[in-house]
Amino acid sequence: MLKDLKIKIAMQNIPILVSFVCVFCIVIIAFLSGIMTAASLKYTNKIIQGAFTVSNDQLNINNDFLKESLYSSQNLFSQFEESYIVYNSEINVYAVHNINEKMQESIKIFAYDVSQNDSIKVDSIIVNKVPYRIVTQKIKGENKAWVVQVVQNITQEKKILSLFTKAMIIMGGAGVLTMIALGWYFAGKRLGPITEVYLKQRRFIADASHEIKTPLTIIQTNVDVLRAKENFPIKENLNWLDNIESEVLAMRSLIDDMLMLANAEDIGLDLDLEQIHLSELIKDTCMRQMPMSKSRDVNLHYSQQCDIVATADKNRIEQLVKIFVDNASKYNKKGGNVWVRLYLENNNVVLEFEDDGIGMHPDEIVHVFERFFRADKARKRDRQPSGFGLGLSIAKEIIEAHDGIVQVESEKGRGTTFKITFYNMAVI
Numbered sequence: 001m002l003k004d005l006k007i008k009i010a011m012q013n014i015p016i017l018v019s020f021v022c023v024f025c026i027v028i029i030a031f032l033s034g035i036m037t038a039a040s041l042k043y044t045n046k047i048i049q050g051a052f053t054v055s056n057d058q059l060n061i062n063n064d065f066l067k068e069s070l071y072s073s074q075n076l077f078s079q080f081e082e083s084y085i086v087y088n089s090e091i092n093v094y095a096v097h098n099i100n101e102k103m104q105e106s107i108k109i110f111a112y113d114v115s116q117n118d119s120i121k122v123d124s125i126i127v128n129k130v131p132y133r134i135v136t137q138k139i140k141g142e143n144k145a146w147v148v149q150v151v152q153n154i155t156q157e158k159k160i161l162s163l164f165t166k167a168m169i170i171m172g173g174a175g176v177l178t179m180i181a182l183g184w185y186f187a188g189k190r191l192g193p194i195t196e197v198y199l200k201q202r203r204f205i206a207d208a209s210h211e212i213k214t215p216l217t218i219i220q221t222n223v224d225v226l227r228a229k230e231n232f233p234i235k236e237n238l239n240w241l242d243n244i245e246s247e248v249l250a251m252r253s254l255i256d257d258m259l260m261l262a263n264a265e266d267i268g269l270d271l272d273l274e275q276i277h278l279s280e281l282i283k284d285t286c287m288r289q290m291p292m293s294k295s296r297d298v299n300l301h302y303s304q305q306c307d308i309v310a311t312a313d314k315n316r317i318e319q320l321v322k323i324f325v326d327n328a329s330k331y332n333k334k335g336g337n338v339w340v341r342l343y344l345e346n347n348n349v350v351l352e353f354e355d356d357g358i359g360m361h362p363d364e365i366v367h368v369f370e371r372f373f374r375a376d377k378a379r380k381r382d383r384q385p386s387g388f389g390l391g392l393s394i395a396k397e398i399i400e401a402h403d404g405i406v407q408v409e410s411e412k413g414r415g416t417t418f419k420i421t422f423y424n425m426a427v428i
Contacts (some may be wrong), residue, residue, distance in 0.1 A: 021175040027170045036157050038300065041122060044135045044150055052086070052148050054141040058087065061095060063406035084284055087111050089144065103127055110136045111147045124154070131158050205303045212254065215247035232248075257390045260370065269401035270311040278317070278349065278425075279342055285321040286340050288328075298329045298336050298355075305343035310425040316398045316424055323391040324353040324418055331416075334359035349422040356415040365408050369396045 002290070003096055027375050031059045040383045051062045070145045085104060086095040091111050097106065123138040133152040138145060228313040229237055239333035263269075282354040286302040293300040328338040332355050360368065372389040399406050 018179055021172050021179055024176075025172040029161070029165055029168055030129040035160055035163065040133070040152065040154070040157065040261055042151060045137070048135070048137055048139075048148055048150060052139055054139060054144075054146075054148075057141040057144045059094065059141070059146050060141065061086070083153075085149045085151075087147040087149075089115065089116070089146070091115060091147065094146060103132075103151065107134050107136075107149055107151070111135055111149060112302045114138050115145070115147050133156060161166055182340065212251065215251050218247045219244050219296060219418075254390070257394060261390065261393055264397040264401070269316070269397050271401055272314060273311050275309060275311055276314050276317070278310045278312065279304045279306070282321055282340065282342055282351070283316060285318050286325065289322060289325045293325065293329045293338060296329050296332065298332045298338055300325065300329070300340070301340045302340045302342075304341070308342065308344070308349060310349055310422070312422075312425055313398075314403055316401070320395050320398045320420075321351075323395045326355065327391055328353055328416070330428070332366050333356075345421070349425045351420040351422070352417060353420075354415065354417040359412045359414050359416055360410040361412055365410055368408060369406075 009395055011089070051065050053060045053062065061350075084096070085093060085099050085107070085109075089093045091108065092358055093104070098377040099107075105124075110123050113119075115138065118138050121134075123136070125134060126131055134155045135150045135152065137148050139148055156346045168390060169352050169415075222243045225240050229240075236254060260269075283302055283304065286300060290300050325338060325340065332338065337353070337356050341350075341354070341355040343350050343352075369392050371393045373392075398423075399420055402422050402423040404420055407419045408416065
């Protein structure tokens with residue numbers, strides 16, 4: 001599905017990029033053609049003005065100037081030849097040089113147009129597969145007028161333009177391929193966040209299904225046992241009923257946690273903020289967690305820098321402490337320790353949870369707050385199911401709802417430290 005979406009996005013980008021390359025090439029070719037034509041016409045006009053002059057109503061043709069100018073112009077785009085024809089006011093040939101009759105017949109019509117409107121006319125024709133540019137201009141005396149046509153061989157200009165066009169086509173083709181590759185690349189970049197969300201969603205569904213399936217299987221097993229013992233007194237079946245009730249409560253807790261996380265993502269975690277004795281709350285919560293830690297043969301220690309009163313959600317902070325203490329005790333070693341510290345740092349409340357348990361690999365740390373994430377199952381000493389892997393995800397939502405951040409440091413075999421900093425708790 002994601003591959004099809006990537007192709008669709010790429011196909012949306014590629015026509016735009018290809019069109020841009022094509023338009024760019026066309027503009028460059030047109031620009032070069034315009035520059036070549038303008039330069040050639042400018043020089044042609046200079047030659048006409050210098051070689052054809054009027055004195056006492058007589059047209060003078062300076063062939064020496066014409067030859068010199070045409071020779072010196074060979075470094076330009078076009079090939080100038082000593083080819084010209086001059087007409088009188090009745091468009092009869094007055095003078096001609098190096099233009100055959102076929103050419104004369106082809107270009108004479110341009111002279112008629114110029115004789116009527118005094119403009120400078122530029123035309124192109126092909127004779128014997130050779131391209132020519134015809135520049136036609138009217139020259140006036142006091143009482144007479146002549147029409148001069150200079151024939152300019154533009155073969156060289158066409159060759160240069162053709163070579164440049166071919167080069168632009170090759171470059172444009174390479175550009176199109178590059179744009180296709182870039183379109184594919186940027187489609188992948190645009191899909192990156194979508195892909196990540198999609199994969200997380202699939203993983204979430206798979207993990208949630210697994211977590212729900214486990215208690216359902218246990219419930220079904222106990223139901224089967226009860227059916228096999230349907231003639232037994234109910235007192236003898238209480239153990240199986242207790243098992244069913246326990247799994248139902250576990251499923252309810254799982255669903256409640258999932259709904260809470262979903263709501264937190266959509267609208268944020270709803271907090272009941274009030275001024276609380278933060279140090280007393282955390283200390284009392286740790287005291288209540290000590291029996292649980294002892295049952296796991298883990299020592300729980302609490303210390304605080306000073307008494308702190310802050311604005312926070314009492315129930316959420318208590319839940320936060322329970323999650324981290326439970327997590328540190330669960331993934332610890334026999335005779336291990338958990339330290340809970342509360343102190344101020346730059347007027348910010350800092351809450352630390354440190355253990356000397358089995359720690360995590362670096363690649364596990366980046367996923368530790370993801371839903372249903374559990375590090376290597378071998379981390380659990382007792383290898384017994386305990387929790388659904390949502391605790392740290394919930395804890396992170398609580399921290400962020402209180403404008404806090406959490407930092408994790410861990411080393412495999414050495415333990416883990418979670419440092420929580422609350423920036424906007426109104427400390428008193």
